[in-house]
Amino acid sequence: KNEVEQSPQNLTAQEGEFITINCSYSVGISALHWLQQHPGGGIVSLFMLSSGKKKHGRLIATINIQEKHSSLHITASHPRDSAVYICAVPQGGSEKLVFGKGTKLTVNP
Amino acid sequence: DAGVIQSPRHEVTEMGQEVTLRCKPISGHNSLFWYRQTMMRGLELLIYFNNNVPIDDSGMPEDRFSAKMPNASFSTLKIQPSEPRDSAVYFCASSWDRVDQPQHFGDGTRLSIL
Numbered sequence: 361k362n363e364v365e366q367s368p369q370n371l372t373a374q375e376g377e378f379i380t381i382n383c384s385y386s387v388g389i390s391a392l393h394w395l396q397q398h399p400g401g402g403i404v405s406l407f408m409l410s411s412g413k414k415k416h417g418r419l420i421a422t423i424n425i426q427e428k429h430s431s432l433h434i435t436a437s438h439p440r441d442s443a444v445y446i447c448a449v450p451q452g453g454s455e456k457l458v459f460g461k462g463t464k465l466t467v468n469p
Numbered sequence: 470d471a472g473v474i475q476s477p478r479h480e481v482t483e484m485g486q487e488v489t490l491r492c493k494p495i496s497g498h499n500s501l502f503w504y505r506q507t508m509m510r511g512l513e514l515l516i517y518f519n520n521n522v523p524i525d526d527s528g529m530p531e532d533r534f535s536a537k538m539p540n541a542s543f544s545t546l547k548i549q550p551s552e553p554r555d556s557a558v559y560f561c562a563s564s565w566d567r568v569d570q571p572q573h574f575g576d577g578t579r580l581s582i583l
Contacts (some may be wrong), residue, residue: 391550401576403562446512448512454524455564457502458510
């Protein structure tokens with residue numbers, strides 16, 4: 361079974377700071393998912409990546425397949441970025457996802 | 470695009486009652502997932518369907534839980550009888566049936582069993 365570890369569990373930042381959230385997994389995968397869950401509870405898929413880097417606005421996701429590690433970066437953080445960020449990887453070759461415990465980010469104005 | 474639609478958004482009921490949660494996936498998606506989220510355990514997959522057929526139900530806690538997908542546009546998750554420990558947020562998600570496709574989540578059903 362793939363084990364997914366995220367760090368840190370909680371992160372508090374000041375508006376404008378550069379944010380990094382880390383995710384490590386134990387078994388090789390085809391793609392890794394980054395999800396965002398806002399205080400209201402809804403879950404949104406941010407990225408799915410299998411190699412290299414992807415960028416969407418102020419969000420950047422990177423993955424190192426050899427090291428089984430991914431990072432999610434937020435540049436020029438804003439209070440509206442406050443949310444829980446969850447990393448997920450497929451279990452075996454199936455569509456079944458295994459989730460990290462999430463990183464709760466709070467960005468203060 | 471209407472997105473994944475779940476109902477009800479909130480449900481409060483007494484233990485022992487039957488609870489039915491409903492989900493309408495995005496049209497055209499052929500995989501559907503039911504998840505449960507709690508503070509203690511985070512997000513967990515309960516069951517997923519591909520082309521209306523249950524593929525993996527290993528996450529279903531016990532016989533009190535059952536899920537059906539009678540057609541491509543509707544699925545139910547039923548708990549009978551319900552217990553206080555079933556209190557959680559239940560999410561439904563859908564996707565194309567490839568591991569490299571993102572899953573689209575509904576807004577969830579917040580279930581409280583008293």
